[in-house]
Amino acid sequence: MAEDKGEGKEDYKLEANSELRFEVEAGATVQLELAEGKAEIFGTELTTNRKCTFLAGAKVAVYTWHGCHIKLSGRTDVAYISKDTPMTIYVNTHQALEQMRHIAEEHVTRGPRVLVVGPTDVGKSTLCHLLLNYAVACGHSPVFVDIDVGQNDIAIPGTLGAMVVERPADVEEGFSLTAPLVFHYGHNSPAQNPTLFNILVSKLGEIINTKCNEIKKSNYSGVIINTGGWVRGTGYDAIKHAAGAFEVDVVIVLDQERLYNELKRDMPGFVKVILLPKSGGVVERNRNIRTEFRDQKVREYFYGTRNSLFPHTFEVPFAEVKIFKIGAPSLPASCLPLGMKTGDNKTKVVPVTIGPTVQHHIMSISSASSVDHNILEANSLGFIIITGIDMEKQKFTVLSPSPRPLPKSILLMSDIQFMDIE
Structure with a gap:
């Protein structure tokens, strides 16, 4: 037709x-x-x-x-x-992963760890969903990791996340997001702070290794990792770092022969690097569409995919919270204290003064219990948005998925903003 x-x-x-x-x-x-x-x-x-x-x-x-x-x-x-359609090729890929799972279960070893890479708009997320759904249909419980901070499928933009998938995605609602592990990054591209991005990828890899050792079914079910579309220069280095951090044994490259050949050259011999075609139905998205998608993901977090959720609005006194931002502006080496490296500013935790500049920014509620805690690697408990500020009363108004009080007092500010027009 x-x-x-x-x-x-x-x-x-x-x-x-x-x-x-x-x-x-x-x-x-x-x-x-x-x-x-x-x-x-x-x-x-x-x-x-x-x-x-x-x-x-x-x-x-x-x-x-x-x-x-x-x-x-x-x-x-x-x-x-x-x-x-490349579906026959995709299902053959699933069958190869399935054989690796059976061997892992039989010998009580680790199942396949798959890194899906490629430029923007080649269907990486779709292929991840396909492989996860097929694995679940075969009785497995794979771990899904999404380190695409611009178009994240597990949490909101500006985050990295992981979760165990135990049932197929709903056609309308997607995967059931039960207790995902989420880390605050605060930008929509790894290029904005590659140092922090790689630290969080390493932390996620450590936690997944620990969890897979504890949960045998997930261990042999394997891990499927979705990535962003930044594949050149520092972006390519980030792909190699992710492959090492998650200890992958399969890298799937979608629709880019150059990237495939570079990874074939640079990956260890035990890592299988395979090149798959993209689907003809994949549509390229311009910058405006990507921005709309990010806004939609934030809106869904608070209101649900079909406006089925009802977020809360309440005031919070300034004194009850501390707001920080990770990363400080770069300084020339001549201005740095003796012994400090130029890259250290990328991981510096900088206090933020509450005022009009924080309005409409997404705030991550850190699990850190105090300022002395390692805020950088603490996971996120949830997200709020500051929708209004009253400097006279020293209070700000928040949009929150849960009623007051906030579960913790340390907030991390994201570069990503959202205007609530409900």
Whole structure:
């Protein structure tokens, strides 16, 4: 079927090994129903006659191995059927990982640790979701790690996170985010503070090693790691650092032969580096779309994907909290104290004076119990946004997912801002 713009109700009959791709129009919603046959979305199997609703801007690919009948209701920017899909290659990759899991379980060793890399907009997150869903469907509980600080799938932008995946992602809601481990980074690109980024990646790797030693099922189920799209220069160094920190044995490179050859050259001999094609349905996103996506992820944190959550608003006295920012402006070497390195400023914990400049910034609630605690490597308990400041009363108003009081008193300020217009 040729590419078209859906205006209402459309029926699509897919042959075996084909894919229905559609994008929901701005300001619209689309309902999808599997009327007949079997199909899946990013590895999650669809239920016959269940209506799934997708919101504006959603980009969806429905794949069928044996053929199916799909009904779409609503306005789409584009909707078409394609037989040009790498799904067979992706499922073969899953089968290879599955063999590694069986060997790990049989010999009580560690399962596959997979680093998914590639430039922006090649489908890294989609492939991670696919491999995780297939692993769970086979009875495993893999660990999902997301170090893409700009478009993070586990927490909000400006963070790194990890969680154990025990059930397939819901078609509409995604993975169940039960007690994820999240670290504050505070920027939307590793380039803004590579020193801090690598420290947090190393810390995440240490914790995952410890947890996998404690939880045998997750140990042989393995780890799937999603990365950002920064693959040149310092970004390439960050990829190599992540490969070492997570002790990976498989690196999947999506759609870039140059990166594949560089990693083949630089990775240890025991690491398998494989090159996979991207899906033809992957859409490139410009800077505005990326910014909108970040705003949407923050909004979902407070209000839910379908406005099903009701955040709290309350005042907090200045005296009850301490706000810090990680990283200080660079200084020339001649201005630094004797013995201090120029890179040390990137990990400096700098106090922030409460005033108008902190308004609308995302604040991470640190698990650190005091200023003497290692704030840099303390995980985040949650996030708030300062929506208003009363200098006369010495109080500020926050948007919070939980009622007062705040669980801890140390807040870390992110560069990322969010304007609540609810």
